[in-house]
Amino acid sequence: MKGERTRTATRAASEATQDDIVTAFQVDALDIRGRTVRLGPTLDALLAHHAYPPAVKRVVGEAVTLAVLLGSSLKFEGRFILQTQTDGPVDMVVADFVSPDKIRAYARYDADALAEAERRNETSPAALLGRGHLAMTIDQGISTNRYQGVVALDGSGLEAAAHEYFHQSEQIPTRVRLAVGEEMKPGGAESSWRAGGLLAQFLPQDASRARMADLSPGDAPEGVEEHKVDEDDAWVEARSLVGTLEDVELIDRDLSSERLLYRLFHERGVRVFDPLPIAARCSCSREKVSGVLASFGPEERREMIQDDGKVTVTCEFCGRTYKFTAEEVLGRVDG
Structure with missing residues (x-):
């Protein structure tokens, strides 16, 4: 396994405790x-x-x-x-x-x-x-x-x-x-x-x-012997x-x-x-969330826009919240 080094010397088991x-x-x-x-x-x-x-x-x-x-x-x-x-x-x-x-x-x-x-x-x-x-x-x-x-x-x-x-x-x-x-x-x-x-x-x-x-x-016919192997x-x-x-x-x-x-x-x-x-450690990021939003069609993205003109996405894993403007979601530039 990556990063492992065998300890070949015989020794007492370490009493040092370590979490994670x-x-x-x-x-x-x-x-x-x-x-x-x-x-x-x-x-x-x-x-x-x-x-x-x-x-x-x-x-x-x-x-x-x-x-x-x-x-x-x-x-x-x-x-x-x-x-x-x-x-x-x-x-x-x-x-x-x-x-x-x-x-x-x-x-x-x-x-x-x-x-x-x-x-x-x-x-x-x-x-x-x-x-x-x-x-x-x-x-x-x-x-x-x-x-x-x-x-x-x-x-x-x-x-x-x-x-x-x-x-x-x-x-x-x-x-x-x-x-x-x-x-x-x-x-x-x-x-x-x-x-x-x-x-x-x-x-x-x-x-x-x-x-x-x-x-x-499972429901094998009566008389069928179950396969057994000596462990x-x-x-x-x-x-x-x-x-x-x-x-x-x-x-x-x-x-x-x-x-x-x-x-x-x-x-x-x-x-x-x-x-x-x-x-x-969560692997979410603003870039990844933006990529997910881009995978939806234009109409679906319009329906995501809230009354304040933004789209808010919260990661279910870490709870981090990402906010996008309507222009960012729809791919338009204001003005």
Whole structure:
């Protein structure tokens, strides 16, 4: 991965904690590669642009963490876009990662449906997303076709959807853990938000060791046996270890990423790579917004002009507002 340098010397895991980073790791004895993510101020900066209720902030936090886990694996300059379209109170979430280190996010929710979900005490991120689909898009620029993978969201949340995606699209045994928490401050000070995640993938040199069972046949005729494959012992061990992770470990500000990885894999030995920083940064600009306006027809642009003779555009991601005169929008010069 770009910017990584292997630390080959055997040493104790660093106790130094650091937020807003991605740390790649490798467990050679188990043929495991993966990444951990720790987000603090960056997540707060993303959420500060919108007055989301706490339950919606948790959904956004999970989506951002998953987008960083997946997008940070890009080995080229490009964009990874994670987007949900569902029937839940939070019916759309977009997390947009621009390699190597920029993230922005936006969510749309129905306030009335959210209030009803809170009344029923059904406010987990999985419940608020509901059912629909998760699309993951890799965009390398205008000279290259986009790649998009789509997987169903069946009410089980983003972790389960990620597992299903790697099963059906990539055929790579994968485990993902996501956690988001609100950190309350003493004295009534404004709370802060933290998120953490871990992705582990089984990537042996002998690809036959990573064989996976076929997808469920669904309504196959009675008597048809489901395809089964014995999982490799190394992957069974790694998957079990990842399953022991507690949410609090992923977001604990006093537990470094290296110490977390050591807790999981110290018996097998784990190699870590230099962490890469992550920052909240929107890619909008006046020039880009102007280009979008120019893509509309003359009549559509005239309808956009407000009573004050201006067109106002607000970025849904960062809340920045851009104002254009009627002459700028219509392409005319006054006088």
